[in-house]
Amino acid sequence: MNDWDDRLLDASLQELHGSRPPDLSSRVLNALQEGSRGPLPVLRSPSTVGPVGGGGGMRWWSLAALLLAAVTLGFAVALGAFANDASPLQPQGASSFPVEVTVRSGRLECVVHDQVVAQATPERPAVFPIATGTRLHGKRASSFQLGPFGSLVVHEDTLLEVRSMEFTKQHGMVAATSLTLAVVAGVVTWQVMARTEAANAGQIVRMEAQNDDMVALRAENQRLKDALAAATVENQTLHASTVQRDPVVLQKPPEPEPVEAPKPNEPAVAVAATFDDAKYADLLAKLDWKTMGTVTAEMGPMLAELVAAMQKEGAELPMDLLLKIQKLNMKLIDQVPALLESGLPGFGPNGSYTHPLVVGNTLASTLDAAGQPLTAAQKQSIGGLVRAFAAESQAIAEASREYDLEQLLAETEMKDRFFREMGGVLQPEQSGVIFPPGAGTHDGSSLFSSGLVTQIHGQPVAAKDAADFARVASSKLAEQLGLDEAGANQVRAVLARGVSAPELWQTRGDGAENNLHMMRSGRTHAALRAQIAWMKQIQQTVALTPEQQQKLAKMKNVLVPVPR
């Protein structure tokens, strides 16, 4: 291998690890408008470029949608069928890939070159042509499944742009393996394993396709459900025809075993909220409290089980359990768009989800589902707590602060008090339902904990000590804030001092932290306090441009030291 070969491998490895070519089309367009014009270049006309013509005929993605219905795995399709060279609306520079989008609530548009080329609604799933530059626009808060990559929830007017997509080739078929999205505007929440993450404008979302085993399992599961539904219908038809033919002689057959047939779009049974608030009456009416309670009662022990399973030496991810949790969590995530639209105060989507009003009602319906309903006296006590803490929540959201993360700190400390006081009102049996054994040891392991909020914003940094943390974290910050080398070195020194407190380094990361990013309870909170202090130090000691200062103030992620 000669020296140039070596350089080529070096540059390629850098690209694989994050140094990616950006989309320069906007920069070039802007520069063209600004600069003096010369003679016009002769560019090929779009209509003459690709084999599929422009306006009149069937669009290639329509063809893709038809073909897609014929394949089993939805996203594993022959690349040749779709890697069309160029229709007028197809993003250039990368092969497009059809991805099925199923919207559960709201509406999602696929935008290519400023034109809406497809849209998906709860009534009409759609196939989006995904390629570098494709944009996904949620005009209002929406919840949707993006092909094999998982489930997302976007705030109102959120714009996502596809930065890259990776593929593997197996058995002659091409399957998408990962998708990188840039959040251009708004906020997006998505689910990874058993946790939920969020990203804001300017941040990058990387989603991995579920592996083949899980996809095959899901396909097989769906096939069995379909077969069961068909058999049930056939059974009922035969039964009805027999009764009609000989209604007198026929004895009533034994009741069939209860089966769970698929019930798409089954309307939710309206259950009134236990604790109300006139300001949020619409929200309270929209949320499906029965589902919230049933799912929460079922999911709580599973989360504790998950964390316990990951504590064992050399533990592997319990995929069956993760699948069950994901399935249940989807039902909770479906409620998020309504929460976001309601304007309930809170730091990010889980901030709204853990608002005292939502928590109080979820607690009541969870206890109902578990057969341990609140007594009238308990309802009165918890109603008082909900009102008091909702007022405090509003005050925290409205307060003016130097750093966004200061709101997260104030909110989580308030919610810790709320959960503590609310827990004090419960009987031991009820407490066992709401706080099952093992729940709350890690962020995200309890649905009644401020850890739900911190889990989304915590970004673990594995390090052996403060200096090691400072090296990795300063590199991330330098990239995020756009610092030069001198600035990055100054930040590194501040960080090394800022995270030197022994309590940050006492306990090594365990299986749940390293594999599921579910931090030990209290770790993210301690890191958050330290971070606000070192952010102030950076502001005072490092020469930042106004733009860098603003980026620092708007930071929403907590860099959490996880001792190796």
Added chain:
Amino acid sequence: MPEVHSIPSDAVVRLVRRHQDEVWRYVRYLGASAELADDLVQDAFLQVLRAPFVERSDKETAGWLRTVVRNAFVRSFRRPPFEQAELDAIESNWNTFATDDGGDESLRHLRACVDQLTGRVRDVVRWHYEERCSRSTIGERLGMGDDGVKSLLRRTRTGLRNCIERRRAEGA
């Protein structure tokens, strides 16, 4: 007063998105930093779009853009960063790597090869390229000197290069 022309923006976007990845990778391969690569590639497109340029085929356009960006890269140094005699080797390596897709397939192979790495070699790749550790930091972790780490990284890249070629030959 200069005459103002209006270039159809969708045509410009199409041209840029078609070729930007390859041209950016190429100038990074020559040794440009990511930031310099952004600027040089943007300038290369502007130069092409402002010149009496006729788009004939993707291959010709890519070749033209590479030449423009290479010249701009060389001009950014007081002394040329490589000898003119090396140009053949540079282009030959690039053509093998980029084939007809600007290097996408080679990168896919490389990712698969990296995924197969194990043990110390996997660690050294992660530390150097993902965590961006210096050679001395890696050396401390592995109990090696700077030169040892440098050799290990180079041997690893050679192994990865062979792996890419093997996968390409197998049609993986």
